[in-house]
Amino acid sequence: MGEQSLLAGTKGAWFGHWRHVFKLDPDKDISDHELEALCLSGTDAILLGGSSGVTFGNTIELMSRVRRYEVDCALEVSTLDGAVPGFDGYFIPVVLNTDKPEWIIGNQLRGLQEYGAFIPWETTAGQGYIILNEASTAARLTSANANMDEAQVIAHVAMADKLLRLPVIYMEYSGRFGDMDLLKRVRPLVSQARLFYGGGIDNAEKAALAARYAHTVVVGNVVYSDLEAALSTVPAVKQG
């Protein structure tokens, strides 16, 4: 079976056409004017997520502001309290490179017990996170083993794509631009998942590089430090 047929599952998924995504942190301030520019930028989706300070209140507030626009709006559920109804889709992160069970299945099982009957499964997907920046909040929170060699990263990708068949593999360098050679070598190994890349994209050039190998490019922090640079990543990814 070729890559095309194996990819069919995620291609048809609700997030299967996303090339560019802005990730907004409900714990950070953003003005109406800035939010409008992001939502009308041509990005494929606005993803709400963060690894600290995310609550029901700040999530529902930001969701309702994004909801004024037609752009897809999804939630990465990172806390039990932050599961908010009304999104177009939901991602449930699973950290693959930690030996702390609470971040692999523990919190997720608690969420399934708490929200099971309300989870819209057609629009909910697991994300296999491979966290590669040891200084990031997510790495510290989850005690991720971010200093892996290439063989270890490749084994994690095989675990996610071939054994667990997760619909998303997320190469996460949050806060730092990652190793594009590694991303390039990982890409052909991914046959059924969608490969997300995120971390340190703060200009069009970096966005275009990541877009060569990742199916979906996620742009986060630069939104809060340089809006124009953030907006420049959209055509860099979508026209590249």
Ligand SMILES: CC(C)=CCC/C(C)=C/CC/C(C)=C/CC/C(C)=C/CC/C(C)=C/CC/C(C)=C/CC/C(C)=C/COP(=O)(O)OP(=O)(O)O
């Ligand atoms: C009706 C209704 C309520 C609908 C919703 C139903 C629904 C979908 C419920 C979900 C139930 C469920 C299974 C919940 C599980 C929740 C949970 C706690 C899962 C664990 C997630 C996890 C592994 C978190 C660890 C941190 C992490 C990987 C977060 C992902 C996001 C991320 C990395 C953001 C980047 O963080 P940032 O703050 O930007 O980092 P920097 O500071 O470095 O920039």
Ligand SMILES: O=P(O)(O)OC[C@@H](O)CO
């Ligand atoms: O914030 P940055 O570094 O752009 O990373 C984006 C995203 O991957 C964070 O989860």
Ligand SMILES: [Mg+2]
């Ligand atoms: Mg961030």
